[in-house]
Amino acid sequence: MNDVFYRFDPSHEHLTKDGQPVTDDIIDEMAHRAERSGPPKGLVPGGKSLSGGRTHSPKVQVVLSRETEQKVRERADAEHMSVSRWIRRVLEKETS
Incomplete structure (x- = not known):
């Protein structure tokens, strides 16, 4: 029987x-750095255009209680x- 056992050390789980x-200090520093630098290049907020093509979809602001x-x-x-x-x-159902 050639069983191999490894010792689990949670401090080495993520390097x-x-x-x-x-x-935690490294994670905090990485988060602060990411917040200062903004989204990665090429990332389009909101994802794929709902209008099709390469145009941004229009946004509508609504005030609710x-x-x-x-x-x-x-x-x-x-x-x-x-x-x-x-x-x-909901809006698409109401307008179709």
């Missing part, structure tokens, strides 16, 4: 590219989708 264990906003969030969460996608689906 930096330099081979150092990832610490807190109670309505909370209900919308709950409905979207219950259907495992973003608030934006849930509202878009």
